[in-house]
Structures are given as C-alpha cells and as structure tokens.
Amino acid sequence: MPHRVLIVEDRPENMYALERVFRHAGFEIIEATDGHEAIRKSEEGKPDVILMDMRLPGLSGYEAAERIHRKAPLIPIVAITADALTGDRERCLELGCVAYFSKPIRYREVIDAIRDILKRAPGPPGTNTND
Numbered sequence: 001m002p003h004r005v006l007i008v009e010d011r012p013e014n015m016y017a018l019e020r021v022f023r024h025a026g027f028e029i030i031e032a033t034d035g036h037e038a039i040r041k042s043e044e045g046k047p048d049v050i051l052m053d054m055r056l057p058g059l060s061g062y063e064a065a066e067r068i069h070r071k072a073p074l075i076p077i078v079a080i081t082a083d084a085l086t087g088d089r090e091r092c093l094e095l096g097c098v099a100y101f102s103k104p105i106r107y108r109e110v111i112d113a114i115r116d117i118l119k120r121a122p123g124p125p126g127t128n129t130n131d
Contacts, residue, residue, distance in 0.1 A: 003118050006030040006047035008038040008064070009080075010056050014103075018051065021107045027114075035059030042068045047075060048121065049114055054081040054092065062095060069096030076117045080105060 005027045009015040019029050030045040032038040035056050042050060050068065054061035065077050079092035082103040089100045099113050 002026055002028045003048040004028045004030055004045060005114065006032060006038065006041055006045060006050045008032045008035075008050065008052045008056070008061060010034060010053060014053070018105070022051075022111070025111050035061060035064030038064045039067055039071075042072060042075060048118055050075060050077045051110070051114070052077050052079055052097070054079050054088070062091065065092070065097055066095045074121070076121055078110070078114060078117070080110075 005022055007015065007018050007022065007029060009018060009031075010033050015031060015033070019031065023029055030041050030047055032041045036059050038050070038052065038061075039059075041047075050065075052061045052065050054065070056064070061079065061081075065079065068075065069077060073096065076098045077096060079097040079100045080103060081088060081100075092100045098117055101110055101113075
C-alpha cells in the first residue's frame, strides 16, 4: 500500500506539479487548497505525512499546522514556503513541523526527505494519527 501524502497548496500550477511528481514517485495523494481543508482532510484521509504550504489564504499554513499537530502529533508535517524570511524555519519547527523547504522546490530533495521521515514514523500507512 503506498504512503499517503496530504499536499496543501493554494496555487493550482504548484498543486499540479507536486501531485504529478509525488504520484510518479509512488505516493497516494490527498489534496487541500487551504488551511481549513487541510485540517479536515488530515482527519478524514489519515495521511502518513503532510506537505504544507505555509502561505495560504484565510487560515494560514502556520495556523493549520499548529492545529493539526495538536490533534495528531504523530503525523509528520513538512513545511514549504515561497517567502523564506528570517525566522520562518524556526517558527515552523516550533509549530511541530519536522522539516522545512523553501520554493522553488527541489522535488528529489523533498521526496527523499519525506521517504526518510516515513521510515522513522511509527506504524503502517494510515496509522500515524492519535486515533
């Protein structure tokens, strides 16, 4: 069974590219386009890992990551952002993210990092939650 990745990205062109690359790498994809949808799909879809854009309209990726981490601390969250400002990495890690990447994304690097994270994550696919 392939690992499930919840990709949270508000820009359609970025979502398309991420979805294609991750599907080609053998992952099952769940998509969300905003923070509220990310929270809901993290509960419903039981992803093994979340790839979270931090700059989302409405409920930001920072807020969504914090809420998801409080409810399901075993789901690893990988932060991505185009606006890599001083302190963003630290802020993401403080919120519970396990890794941080700035855009433009180096897909191979992110996929390798996620595979490494999943090797260390407890439980089989779909069980990295606090059910």
